[in-house]
Amino acid sequence: MNDISIRTARAEDKAAWLTLWQGYLTFYGSAIAPDVTEMTWSRIIDPITPVFTRLAVVDDRPVGFATCILHPRTWAVEPACYLEDLFVDENQRGRGIGKRLIDDLIAMGRRDGWTNLYWHTNKDNETARRLYDRYDKADNFVRYRLPLTP
Numbered sequence: 001m002n003d004i005s006i007r008t009a010r011a012e013d014k015a016a017w018l019t020l021w022q023g024y025l026t027f028y029g030s031a032i033a034p035d036v037t038e039m040t041w042s043r044i045i046d047p048i049t050p051v052f053t054r055l056a057v058v059d060d061r062p063v064g065f066a067t068c069i070l071h072p073r074t075w076a077v078e079p080a081c082y083l084e085d086l087f088v089d090e091n092q093r094g095r096g097i098g099k100r101l102i103d104d105l106i107a108m109g110r111r112d113g114w115t116n117l118y119w120h121t122n123k124d125n126e127t128a129r130r131l132y133d134r135y136d137k138a139d140n141f142v143r144y145r146l147p148l149t150p
């Protein structure tokens with residue numbers, strides 16, 4: 001297996017990230033306005049904004065990403081990390097890249113003192129859940145989500 005490395009996304013990764021991002025949107029059957037994609041990318045590379053992306057790189061080519069939001073909590077002094085988007089190029093799946101991306105976040109969180117790393121997924125996303133179930137059981141919370149924009 002070729003070496004997989006994980007690193008933070010940089011400005012020069014934009015074109016590669018856009019291709020992966022498009023794959024992610026296609027997976028969800030979603031279209032996002034170009035200005036939202038632009039804003040997401042600017043947030044990712046802005047060191048002040050608490051949004052960051054870790055890229056999985058094989059042969060110098062980004063093949064997957066984990067995008068997170070680090071946020072303050074009311075129940076702890078330390079922040080928690082929300083993993084909002086996780087994606088691996090379809091041709092690279094099943095090689096442990098998704099697991100490497102999550103393991104990397106766990107290592108960052110242990111190093112930087114996050115209280116926890118958490119994420120949501122569709123209950124029918126069996127491939128993703130097979131990976132996630134290696135870490136822990138899903139909890140019993142359910143999600144209420146009120147759309148507020150027209």
Ligand SMILES: CC(C)(COP(=O)(O)OP(=O)(O)OC[C@H]1O[C@@H](n2cnc3c(N)ncnc32)[C@H](O)[C@@H]1OP(=O)(O)O)[C@@H](O)C(=O)NCCC(=O)NCCS
Nearest residue numbers: 027086087088093094095096097098099121127128130131
């Ligand atoms: C979920 C996802 C990130 C996992 O990435 P990955 O690099 O394939 O993950 P891993 O290889 O670490 O583990 C995937 C599991 O599927 C298995 N698998 C085997 N062949 C596979 C294949 N061709 N495609 C996908 N998964 C495969 C893996 O072996 C592993 O299962 P196991 O733990 O029982 O061995 C990836 O499938 C993906 O991008 N899916 C579409 C987007 C998505 O669902 N994102 C998560 C939203 S919450």
